[in-house]
Amino acid sequence: xxxxxxxxxxxxxxxxxxxxxxxxxxxxxxxxxxxxxxxxxxxxxxxxxxxxxxxxxxxxxxxxxxxxxxxxxxxxxxxxxxxxxxxxxxxxxxxxxxxxxxxxxxxxxxxxxxxxxxxxxxxxxxxxxxxxxxxxxxxxxxxxxxxxxxxxxxxxxxxxxxxxxxxxxxxxxxxxxxxxxxxxxxxxxxxxxxxxxxxxxxxxxxxxxxxxxxxxxxxxxxxxxxxxxxxxxxxxxxxxxxxxxxxxxxxxxxxxxxxxxxxxxxxxxxxxxxxxxxxxxxxxxxxxxxxxxxxxxx
Numbered sequence: 001x002x003x004x005x006x007x008x009x010x011x012x013x014x015x016x017x018x019x020x021x022x023x024x025x026x027x028x029x030x031x032x033x034x035x036x037x038x039x040x041x042x043x044x045x046x047x048x049x050x051x052x053x054x055x056x057x058x059x060x061x062x063x064x065x066x067x068x069x070x071x072x073x074x075x076x077x078x079x080x081x082x083x084x085x086x087x088x089x090x091x092x093x094x095x096x097x098x099x100x101x102x103x104x105x106x107x108x109x110x111x112x113x114x115x116x117x118x119x120x121x122x123x124x125x126x127x128x129x130x131x132x133x134x135x136x137x138x139x140x141x142x143x144x145x146x147x148x149x150x151x152x153x154x155x156x157x158x159x160x161x162x163x164x165x166x167x168x169x170x171x172x173x174x175x176x177x178x179x180x181x182x183x184x185x186x187x188x189x190x191x192x193x194x195x196x197x198x199x200x201x202x203x204x205x206x207x208x209x210x211x212x213x214x215x216x217x218x219x220x221x222x223x224x225x226x227x228x229x230x231x232x233x234x235x236x237x238x239x240x241x242x243x244x245x246x247x248x249x250x251x252x253x254x255x256x257x258x259x260x261x262x263x264x265x266x267x268x269x270x271x272x273x274x275x276x277x278x279x280x281x282x283x284x285x286x287x288x289x290x291x292x293x294x295x296x297x298x
Contacts, residue, residue: 006162008171011210015166019205020197021225023069028222034067035218039118046125057104061097065229068222070094070195070206072101076233079103083150083186084236085177087252088193090159091167092206093119093217095193098231102191105155108146108177116214129156143180150184160249166207167195173253178245188237190252198226 023031042060045052062072079086079102088099096107096119107128114120114130124130129149131142149156160173181188195203205224208217221227234254242248 006171006174008161008163008165008209010164010166010169010207012212013210015168015209016204016207016212016220017202019220019224022223023225025223028069028219031068031222032218035064036118038064038067039122043118043122043125046122054104058101061101064097065094065101068094068218069225070221070227070229072098072229072231074101074231074233076231079155079189079233080187080236083153083184084155084189085146085150085181085186086155086157086189086191087160087173087177088157088191089170089254090161090164091193091195092164092208092221093214094195094206094221094229095159096157098193098229099157099191102231102233103155103157103189105157106149108156108158127154139176143176143183146177146180147183150180150186156180160252164207164209166202166204166209168202168204170254173249175245175249178248178252181239182245182248185239187239188248188252190234190237190254192230192232192234192254194230194232196228196230198228203227203229 038060062074065072084103084105086099086103086105088095099105100107107123107126108131109123109128110131113123113128116123129142129145131138146156146158158177160175160177161171162174163171165171178188195206197203203224205220206227206229208214237248237251242251
């Protein structure tokens with residue numbers, strides 16, 4: 001693992017609560033089957049490209065999330081048309097269809113996503129911009145590619161934390177992707193994502209962190225009852241309002257989702273965390289597999 005890669009202290013053992021209300025196994029299997037069918041349908045329709053109305057794409061994405069048993073609540077104004085950088089905090093693989101439901105966009109994704117069953121093929125056919133996160137030298141080219149897509153009028157969606165967090169704490173937004181928005185002269189649309197239970201508690205079952213596997217996370221979410229995904233579309237940040245990428249990243253950074261849960265408290269409760277109190281990776285730890293999108297720290 002390279003020291004410049006973003007990491008989070010979240011792990012399944014330290015952060016994920018046991019599933020309190022589990023759906024019956026047959027119902028969970030039906031949910032996963034429905035998700036697979038929807039993904040296959042999406043792969044089959046990707047050759048149609050831009051001829052599919054954006055509203056239909058948004059409904060399809062919301063249907064995927066609902067099919068696995070998660071209710072969806074979207075608040076805020078619809079994003080504008082044209083080149084736009086959508087940025088959001090990162091908790092789960094569910095973030096990807098939820099952010100696409102806000103506005104269909106080219107997703108910024110780590111190269112490993114190509115190998116994911118069904119979702120990898122869908123991402124590739126949908127125009128995802130894949131990052132080789134083990135190559136720091138590739139970063140300027142990645143930023144230039146994102147800026148080119150934005151100049152061409154596309155929406156690009158990214159998770160600037162660079163790693164998934166459990167939802168009860170969050171990381172800081174990395175600056176690199178914001179340079180692309182500055183270079184292209186486009187607006188930035190911050191989106192806040194939060195998962196909770198129906199009783200109001202944090203829905204950590206949705207988190208995809210640490211050594212968690214995609215199949216394990218899919219099964220956990222399908223077995224969990226009463227999960228709610230809350231999507232808050234925040235005010236757009238117009239171009240030219242911030243002088244540099246540092247200021248732009250700070251302006252787009254969301255507030256802590258749960259004030260009682262800070263980064264320090266989370267690390268204190270997770271002795272097996274993969275990084276120290278300064279956020280540096282510990283020797284011998286393995287970077288989490290979670291995160292549909294990871295951007296280098298610079």
